[in-house]
Amino acid sequence: MISKENIIKRFIGYVTIDTESDPTSNTTPSTAKQWDLANKLAEELKAIGMSDVSIDENAYIMATLPSNVSHKTPTIGFIAHFDTSPDFTGANINPQIIEQYNGKDIVLNEAENIILSPDYFEDLHQYKGQTLITTDGTTLLGADDKAGITEIVSAMEYLINHPEIKHGTIKVGFTPDEEIGRGAHKFDVEKFGADWAYTMDGSQIGELEYENFNAAGAVVKIKGKIVHPGYAKGKMINSMYIAQEFINSLPRIETPEHTEDYQGFFHLSSIKGEVEETVLQYIIRDHDFGHFEARKAVMENLTIELNEQYGWDVISIEIKDQYFNMREKIEPVMHIVDIAEEAMKQLHIEPIIKPIRGGTDGSQLSYKGLPCPNIFAGGHNFHGRYEYVPVESMIKATEVICKIAEITSKNQNK
Known part of the structure; x- marks a missing residue:
């Protein structure tokens, strides 16, 4: 015993x-x-x-x-x-x-x-x-x-x-x-x-x-421009608002609290933000390798779309595979x-x-x-x-x- x-x-x-x-x-x-x-x-x-x-x-x-x-x-x-x-x-x-x-x-x-x-x-x-x-x-x-x-x-x-x-x-x-x-x-x-x-x-x-899971980590950096708020019209770009737009553009129900079994997700694990710069830390998970690759592509394409919308590279993203x-x-x-x-x-x-x-x-x-x-x-x-x-x-x-x-x-x- x-x-x-x-x-x-x-x-x-x-x-x-x-x-x-x-x-x-x-x-x-x-x-x-x-x-x-x-x-x-x-x-x-x-x-x-x-x-x-x-x-x-x-x-x-x-x-x-x-x-x-x-x-x-x-x-x-x-x-x-x-x-x-x-x-x-x-x-x-x-x-x-x-x-x-x-x-x-x-x-x-x-x-x-x-x-x-x-x-x-x-x-x-x-x-x-x-x-x-x-x-x-x-x-x-x-x-x-x-x-x-x-x-x-x-x-x-x-x-x-x-x-x-x-x-x-x-x-x-x-x-x-x-x-x-x-x-x-x-x-x-x-x-x-x-x-x-x-x-x-x-x-x-x-x-x-x-x-x-197949697993990756993503670091999303959003650039802004800080000026005096009293004279900010047409000049200030608040990176935290753009970060919010990025977050809300990902599928809301494909997060850990809404998934189970073989369902994958995007997980926002950290936000550090000021007007000048906001950094988002994500983990990306999926059991199916094809879906895993597609999730990474969704985040990369979203970055491209928002940069085109704002007319300059306001967002950068770095994705690194972690394990398979x-x-x-x-x-x-x-x-x-x-x-x-x-x-x-x-x-x-x-x-x-x-x-x-x-x-x-x-x-x-x-x-x-x-x-x-x-x-x-x-x-x-x-x-x-x-x-x-x-x-x-x-x-x-x-x-x-x-x-x-x-x-x-x-x-x-x-």
């Missing part, structure tokens, strides 16, 4: 270390504080008995659990990231443990009247009677993806302590800066040496994903998804196979030659004050890792 107490202790030990990443930084990792957990993880992997533990100059951590069978088996890997999202503060996290959750409202912060309610977050209903770990309402929790790290380390420790469970060679990898889209940028796939891997970075119990749908790389090796699905079924977990409305390290790794589907880590409501994780889900995810290793060891063909 996976120890519930050890899972809780390990997870809280990780989340109370601030590892928020920074998209404005050019270093890897993007914040120095990520080293605090990275170094701790490297030492912990050594302490539990892992081999070939390494941490490179960019804080990428790798380790090996040698095979305990005599025949040749595929080498598999498990990967998670240790940074947390810059969308919400990860400093001074104060986790709360809710034993035997009663299915009612959870007061996260009485002073600020912050409530985690099943009336709004309906997924809570399925965890009645379980142990939940929540925030105190003032920070995120960091289950994305410290739950995944907890599960991988705990699974390796369990396999080391239970040699009767047969497995082939297992590789472990932990990355920085996944939350800002750079988690796999400097990941050395050749050094890792796995035939395939799984990211433990999904949400609710049972999730198994091998499709994700890993389905193309997974479908030729679908047996790796089948193994994960079988592992869940053997553990009486109902697999939930669906597309990721986001991205994971696994997407970029798949395009770098390491096919890498995504498995649930158990958390909910990532990147904000309402984040929580059921401990029982983390235990089940740990068991899934062990079971995948066991099933794969019976497959003597790569």
Whole structure:
């Protein structure tokens, strides 16, 4: 049995270390504080008995659990990231443990009247009677993806302590800066040496994903002209009004709050504006590559149209691709998804196979030659004050890792 107490202790030990990443930084990792957990993880992997533990100059951590069978088996890997999202503060996290959750409202912060309610977050209903770990309402929790790290380390420790469970060679990898889209940028796939891997970075119990968004980021800059407002007639050009025109020209219902499943979107994530210049930050997402390319074209054509309307280059746009749908790389090796699905079924977990409305390290790794589907880590409501994780889900995810290793060891063909 996976120890519930050890899972809780390990997870809280990780989340109370601030590892928020920074998209404005050019270093890897993007914040120095990520080293605090990275170094701790490297030492912990050594302490539990892992081999070939390494941490490179960019804080990428790798380790090996040698095979305990005599025949040749595929080498598999498990990967998670240790940074947390810059969308919400990860400093001074104060986790709360809710034993035997009663299915009612959870007061996260009485002073600020912050409530985690099943009336709004309906997924809570399925965890009645379980142990939940929540925030105190003032920070995120960091289950994305410290739950995944907890599960991988705990699974390796369990396999080391239970040699009767047969497995082939297992590789472990932990990355920085996944939350800002750079988690796999400097990941050395050749050094890792796995035939395939799984990211433990999904949400609710049972999730198994091998499709994700195609993704791009767009920076739209609108120029204006500032003059004294008392003498502005015919002279002032207010960039913020033109920005509003650009925003309103995109399909209003094709935004995150109006889309689901395979539906793509344009997401305005940031506005910084003054009369002289306004800068819009967008992310563009779509599972279908043709639709993805069309979305980028819509924004580029809108820029051209508005520039023609105003008679000069009032708007400029820069679009950069970020990652692509890993389905193309997974479908030729679908047996790796089948193994994960079988592992869940053997553990009486109902697999939930669906597309990721986001991205994971696994997407970029798949395009770098390491096919890498995504498995649930158990958390909910990532990147904000309402984040929580059921401990029982983390235990089940740990068991899934062990079971995948066991099933794969019976497959003597790569």
